[in-house]
Amino acid sequence: MSQFESLIIGEIAEDTNVDYDGTTIQAIGGAVYYSGFAAANIGHKIAVLPKADTTKVDLKAAFAKAPNITVFPVHSTHSFVTKNVYHTPDRERRTSTVDSVIDPYKPCEVPEEIDAKIWHLAGLVGGDIPDEMIPYAVSRGAMVAVDVQTMLRWAENGGMVYHDWAAKKEMLPYIRFLKTDAAEAEILTGTDDRVAAAKMLYDWGAKEILITHNSEVLVYDGKEIYTCPIKARNLSGRTGRGDTTFACYINERLTKDIPTSLKTATALVSLKMETPGPYMGTREDLDAYMKEFF
Numbered sequence: 473m474s475q476f477e478s479l480i481i482g483e484i485a486e487d488t489n490v491d492y493d494g495t496t497i498q499a500i501g502g503a504v505y506y507s508g509f510a511a512a513n514i515g516h517k518i519a520v521l522p523k524a525d526t527t528k529v530d531l532k533a534a535f536a537k538a539p540n541i542t543v544f545p546v547h548s549t550h551s552f553v554t555k556n557v558y559h560t561p562d563r564e565r566r567t568s569t570v571d572s573v574i575d576p577y578k579p580c581e582v583p584e585e586i587d588a589k590i591w592h593l594a595g596l597v598g599g600d601i602p603d604e605m606i607p608y609a610v611s612r613g614a615m616v617a618v619d620v621q622t623m624l625r626w627a628e629n630g631g632m633v634y635h636d637w638a639a640k641k642e643m644l645p646y647i648r649f650l651k652t653d654a655a656e657a658e659i660l661t662g663t664d665d666r667v668a669a670a671k672m673l674y675d676w677g678a679k680e681i682l683i684t685h686n687s688e689v690l691v692y693d694g695k696e697i698y699t700c701p702i703k704a705r706n707l708s709g710r711t712g713r714g715d716t717t718f719a720c721y722i723n724e725r726l727t728k729d730i731p732t733s734l735k736t737a738t739a740l741v742s743l744k745m746e747t748p749g750p751y752m753g754t755r756e757d758l759d760a761y762m763k764e765f766f
Contacts, residue, residue, distance in 0.1 A: 513539065518540055524548055592719065644677035684714045688701045
């Protein structure tokens with residue numbers, strides 16, 4: 473059996489990103505991409521199960537520059553193809569359009585030889601990682617980590633819309649780590665109070681809730697609220713912010729307590745946000761940044 477700290481499941485995106493000033497960049501993206509690099513480059517042993525039209529996207533090549541990653545490519549009839557137009561310098565407001573989406577993941581697509589402590593479900597839109605994948609991960613002996621965007625964000629009529637997660641109260645009790653951003657937390661719970669939202673999500677069954685915001689990262693474990701401020705000196709690498717935070721946090725949590733893991737994850741995303749693309753630094757770079765700013 474292959475032994476990994478986490479298995480990250482999610483499609484590779486073919487992104488066109490248009491900044492507020494009109495600068496246009498075409499790039500590979502997706503939660504699995506940013507999460508994989510972030511966790512691997514700080515020393516964690518990671519498996520990824522990326523999906524795309526493999527006649528057009530070389531999935532192994534996409535992760536070739538990351539150490540500690542084993543790639544298990546999955547073919548899809550179509551790739552996830554999207555365009556993001558950012559409207560403000562802080563990149564908090566964007567309009568996303570979708571040209572195509574992947575075939576949904578199936579439990580049978582996860583190789584039996586993969587043995588991972590955490591299954592990190594990192595899809596991009598509703599339907600690509602069906603609800604059935606959550607109890608299936610538990611049946612394979614894994615802790616489940618879910619980035620809730622894959623349950624809330626839907627591709628409809630060429631655009632992106634948000635809907636509440638119909639099965640949330642059924643599925644949340646299976647989830648060890650749940651990640652939302654502030655807007656997603658409000659969709660799930662009906663409140664814009666991040667502390668109240670985290671407590672509600674815990675009451676519905678999730679064991680540890682991480683909520684990202686442009687000012688801080690918050691974690692709640694049913695006992696205490698923990699927060700850590702983001703200290704990025706610029707936002708040129710904002711894309712992949714939540715993915716970087718969550719992947720770092722859950723892998724650090726395998727061996728460290730919540731305050732230490734939260735500080736490390738917040739420092740990593742602060743450093744990553746200063747450079748476009750996935751985190752390409754080392755653990756030593758992160759340690760030096762933490763020493764200076766955290």
